[in-house]
Amino acid sequence: MEKHELMKLKLLSANIRLDVMKMLVHCGYGHLGGSLSIVELLSVLYGKHLRYDATNPNDDNRDMVVISKGHSGPAWYATLANVGFFDKEMLMTLNEGGTNLPSHPDRTKTPGVDMTTGSLGQGTSVAAGIALAMKRLNQNRYVYLIVGDGELNEGQCWEAFQFIANYKLNNCIVIIDENKRQLDGYTIDVINPFDIKKKMEAFGFYTIKVKGDDEEAISKAIDECKQVNNSAVSIVLDTIKGQGITYFENLIDNHSVKFNNQENIDAANEAIAKLEKFVKESLKNV
Amino acid sequence: MYKLVDDRNKIGAAMNLTVVKTLQQAMNEDEMVVALEADLGGASGFSKIKSSHPQQFVECGIAEANMMGVAAGMSMLGYKPFVHTFSPFVVRRAFDQVYLSGGYAKNTINIYGSDPGYTSAHNGGTHTTFEDIAIMRTLPDAVIVDACDDVQIAWVVKEFLKLKGIHYLRANRKAVRKVYTDDSRFKLGKGNVLKTGNDILIIAAGELVSDALDAAEMLQEKGISVEVIDMFTIKPLDEELIKNEVKGKKAVITFENASVYGGLGSAVNDVLVNCPQRVKVKNIGIRDLYGQVGSVDYLKKTFHLTAADVVEETIKLLNRE
Numbered sequence: 001m002e003k004h005e006l007m008k009l010k011l012l013s014a015n016i017r018l019d020v021m022k023m024l025v026h027c028g029y030g031h032l033g034g035s036l037s038i039v040e041l042l043s044v045l046y047g048k049h050l051r052y053d054a055t056n057p058n059d060d061n062r063d064m065v066v067i068s069k070g071h072s073g074p075a076w077y078a079t080l081a082n083v084g085f086f087d088k089e090m091l092m093t094l095n096e097g098g099t100n101l102p103s104h105p106d107r108t109k110t111p112g113v114d115m116t117t118g119s120l121g122q123g124t125s126v127a128a129g130i131a132l133a134m135k136r137l138n139q140n141r142y143v144y145l146i147v148g149d150g151e152l153n154e155g156q157c158w159e160a161f162q163f164i165a166n167y168k169l170n171n172c173i174v175i176i177d178e179n180k181r182q183l184d185g186y187t188i189d190v191i192n193p194f195d196i197k198k199k200m201e202a203f204g205f206y207t208i209k210v211k212g213d214d215e216e217a218i219s220k221a222i223d224e225c226k227q228v229n230n231s232a233v234s235i236v237l238d239t240i241k242g243q244g245i246t247y248f249e250n251l252i253d254n255h256s257v258k259f260n261n262q263e264n265i266d267a268a269n270e271a272i273a274k275l276e277k278f279v280k281e282s283l284k285n286v
Numbered sequence: 287m288y289k290l291v292d293d294r295n296k297i298g299a300a301m302n303l304t305v306v307k308t309l310q311q312a313m314n315e316d317e318m319v320v321a322l323e324a325d326l327g328g329a330s331g332f333s334k335i336k337s338s339h340p341q342q343f344v345e346c347g348i349a350e351a352n353m354m355g356v357a358a359g360m361s362m363l364g365y366k367p368f369v370h371t372f373s374p375f376v377v378r379r380a381f382d383q384v385y386l387s388g389g390y391a392k393n394t395i396n397i398y399g400s401d402p403g404y405t406s407a408h409n410g411g412t413h414t415t416f417e418d419i420a421i422m423r424t425l426p427d428a429v430i431v432d433a434c435d436d437v438q439i440a441w442v443v444k445e446f447l448k449l450k451g452i453h454y455l456r457a458n459r460k461a462v463r464k465v466y467t468d469d470s471r472f473k474l475g476k477g478n479v480l481k482t483g484n485d486i487l488i489i490a491a492g493e494l495v496s497d498a499l500d501a502a503e504m505l506q507e508k509g510i511s512v513e514v515i516d517m518f519t520i521k522p523l524d525e526e527l528i529k530n531e532v533k534g535k536k537a538v539i540t541f542e543n544a545s546v547y548g549g550l551g552s553a554v555n556d557v558l559v560n561c562p563q564r565v566k567v568k569n570i571g572i573r574d575l576y577g578q579v580g581s582v583d584y585l586k587k588t589f590h591l592t593a594a595d596v597v598e599e600t601i602k603l604l605n606r607e
Contacts, residue, residue, distance in 0.1 A: 108392050115362075116391035119382055125352040126387050129359020136341060137363060156383075159352035166347075 001216045004286070005048070009215040011282040012082060013043040017244050018275040019078035019091055025259050025268045027094045031103070033241035033254035034148060035075035037179040037212065038067075041237060042079040044218045045144055054084035057111040063141055064114040064130055068123025068157075069148035069177065070104035071255075076113065077101050085112035114143075121154030123147070124174075128160045131172035142226075145174045150182025153191050158203070165204030165232040173225050174205065174234035177212065179241035183255045197236045205234040212239030245271040288470035288478055294463060294499060298436035302459035305398055306331040308443040309368055313339045319447060322357050322369040324350045330370040330400060330459065350375045354383035358393035366394065366447050372406070373399030373456050374415035381421055389425050389452045396446045402432075402456040403543030404585035405493075406577060414577020418456060420548025423521050428452040429474060430521040432492035432542070432550075437466040438518060445474055456492065463496040465516065477524040479531065483511035486600055487531055490541040491517045491550050494591060498541050501596035510600065520550050528557045537566040537603050541596055546571035568603045570596060 017039045024030035045065065046052070053059045067076055074094060081088045086100075093099040100109040104118030115130075117123040127145035134141045147157060164172050178196055180187055187193045200207040206228045210217040218237070225233035241255070242248035247267035251257065259265050298304075312319045313335070322344045327333035336343040344360075346353035350371050357367035376384065376399040388395040399418060406413040422430050429451065433439040439457055446453040465480070472478065480495070481502055490498035495516045502512035513531060517524065532538060538558060540551040551569030558567060572589060586592050 106391075115359075116386065119386050121351075122355055122383055122387045125355020125383065126359035126362075126391075126393075128352070129356035130362055131359075132344065132356065133360040133363035133365055139363075156351050156355070159347075159349035160355065163346060163349070163352055163356065 001219060006216055007282060007286050009043050009047045011279060011286055012047045013040050013215065014275050014278050014282065015082050016043055016075065016078045018272060018279060019081060019088065020074050021268055021272050021275070023074050023078065023091045023094045024257065025265065025272070026092050028260065029256065029258045030074055030094065031071040031255065032248060032257040033181065034069055034177070034179065035072045036245065036248065037239040037241050037243045038072055038075050038146060038177050039244060040213050040215050041146065041175060041177070041218055042075055044215050044222065046079050046083045048219055049222050050144070051141070052112070054112070057085060061141065064143040065146070066115040066117065066123040066127040066130070066143060067105060067146045068117050068127070069120065069146060069151050070117035070123070072146070073101070073103055073105045076105060077110065080110070080112040120148070120151045121156030124157045124160035125163070127172055128163045128169060131164065131169040132167055134171055135169065141171065143172050145172055147174065147176050148182070149176060149178040149180065149187050149193055149196060150190070152176070152193060152196065161200070161203045161205070168231055170225070170228050170231065170233050172232070173222060174232070176200070176234060176236045177239055178236050179239040179243070181241040181255070200234045200236065205232045207234045207236060209236040209238060212237030213243055247271070288472060289467040290480060291464045291467055294465070294496060296464045297461045298464040300459065300461045301433070301436060301439050301457045302331045302400060304436045304440050305443055306334050308440045309335060310338055312444065312447055313342045316366070317342065318364055319366045319368065320344060320360060322346055322353050322367055324348055324353045324371045324375070326371055330398070332370055350380040351383045354380045354395060355387045357395045358383070358387040358391065361394035366396070368396040368398065368443070368447070370398045370400060372413055373402040373418050374413055376454070377415060377418040377421040384452060385425055389428065394450045396453045397455065399454060399456050400459045403572070404577070404582060404589055404591065405458040405460070405543070407582050407585065408579060410579030411577035416545040416572040416575070416577065419520055419542070419544045419550065420552070422454045423548060423553065425452055428454060428521060429519065431455050431518055432520060433457040433518060434491070434493055434495040434516055435462055435465045437464070437468055437470050438472060441472050458493055462493040465495055472518070475519045475522045475524060477519070477527045478516040479513065480516055481512065481514040483513040484534065485510050485536050486512045486539060487515065487535045487537070488512055488539045488541060488596065489515045489517050489528070489550065489554055491520060492543050494541050494543050497591070497593045498596065500593035501600070504593060504597045505600055508601070510604070517550060520553060523553050523557065525557045528554060529561055532558065532561055532563060532565055535565055537568070537600070539596060539600055539603070540569045540571070542571040543591060544571055546573060566603050566606060568599050570599055
């Protein structure tokens with residue numbers, strides 16, 4: 001990847017992370033950990049790989065995104081606002097009564113949200129159906145399915161993975177956010193996930209594991225998946241829940257964070273100031 | 287318009303094969319109609335679609351929850367999915383998927399839930415659903431149909447394919463007695479008055495409509511005049527028809543192969559409490575019982591769902607103070 005392109009993606013990542021923090025602090029609470037762990041992924045998708053028209057969210061030629069780990073809604077909204085699906089002011093309405101930005105994504109409410117998710121596991125099957133439909137209609141389109149590692153507790157994920165592998169739906173790029181934590185603690189303590197890459201391979205997926213905070217590596221992995229034509233494909237992202245902000249990475253319970261104590265508020269404000277500085281400096285170079 | 291057959295003992299075509307044939311005809315005209323199965327193609331006859339229209343068939347394996355999601359996803363690209371599985375697996379195993387990936391997300395899933403109530407017969411209690419109507423009624427804007435014969439089920443399948451949303455069709459797989467002539471046509475959400483009468487109003491659905499007509503004849507012989515309604519669309523319910531037809535009646539009987547808790551009985555009661563006229567009511571159906579194994583005849587007797595049971599309950603009701 002050229003340096004200039006990488007800089008642009010890093011800038012987009014910073015902007016997404018910045019807006020996630022602003023939204024959650026404004027709202028007073030929210031799903032911080034699992035939003036931050038997919039920031040770089042969303043930056044690479046919307047900044048490079050995804051085919052879309054922000055002025056026509058339902059464009060028939062677009063690639064589609066299903067974030068099955070629906071609690072990452074805030075990260076999706078911040079991304080969509082940054083690439084022009086709607087104004088950033090809307091971000092401050094997160095979770096308000098009557099908002100178009102509910103805690104968990106709703107395709108009937110938010111421009112750019114392709115599928116409603118929140119009951120974990122369900123996005124996997126819908127993405128499978130979308131991918132099969134695209135193939136049968138001879139459409140050269142991709143659906144990107146983002147799944148949480150904790151979400152893999154749900155049996156439906158594995159029903160869908162069997163289906164995707166059986167039909168060799170290589171147009172469904174399955175991306176697992178292995179941030180190693182879920183609501184009740186570390187995945188290994190809640191329900192041992194064992195080796196997710198090996199499990200995906202056993203299910204018939206061509207699988208690549210990369211660092212989830214490395215835009216270049218994520219982009220390369222997606223390119224590699226697109227070269228595979230005889231099997232399902234998946235990418236395991238090695239991430240950190242709360243990724244990119246050390247204080248929140250280290251916060252024991254960071255699935256949903258409340259900004260009702262000074263420590264959390266200070267840490268958030270410090271992160272926001274740092275990110276704003278980074279964005280300002282990057283803009284000079286991009 | 288609908289017309290009753292002359293010979294009500296005549297058996298129609300198998301219900302499942304009627305669904306299959308209707309879908310095949312629809313597929314010939316519309317390449318966006320697609321059938322999905324969860325490894326019951328041999329039982330439903332959907333395997334015939336796999337042979338005749340392989341590009342319009344999706345085998346999902348024994349994974350009903352996934353099948354509902356796949357159907358919802360395909361509908362997002364314009365497909366008109368029709369899924370089949372046994373009715374308990376629709377509502378007990380995959381309801382969250384039907385509800386969220388389907389209804390809440392404004393996607394389309396047409397569902398043939400086969401062998402509801404006692405029609406699970408030799409598959410037994412594990413495969414019996416009495417609760418499907420109650421569960422599906424809570425799904426906003428869902429359409430629920432209990433089809434009474436082959437003519438009606440064919441019409442319903444065609445009608446569902448014209449609509450967007452969640453549509454649930456419950457019916458036996460096997461052939462049942464004919465109610466309607468082949469040229470009969472219906473209207474979703476409109477009940478059919480099959481027989482007029484002055485004393486009693488029987489509101490039935492599904493294949494028990496035939497038994498309701500039997501019961502009406504038996505009561506007629508005892509000098510009791512009975513009106514029979516085929517309320518094949520349980521949701522949306524034809525409230526106007528109930529309000530009109532209850533006028534002047536001494537009693538209302540509801541008759542269903544399902545739990546009356548939240549079923550047709552409850553739905554009709556909800557209308558009756560808002561009628562100015564007070565009327566005696568008996569809900570015939572299932573209460574606190576699980577299913578069990580046996581022949582259809584055995585199960586109908588065991589669960590008190592025969593025409594004789596309707597006659598007995600009607601007379602009891604009329605004599606009740």
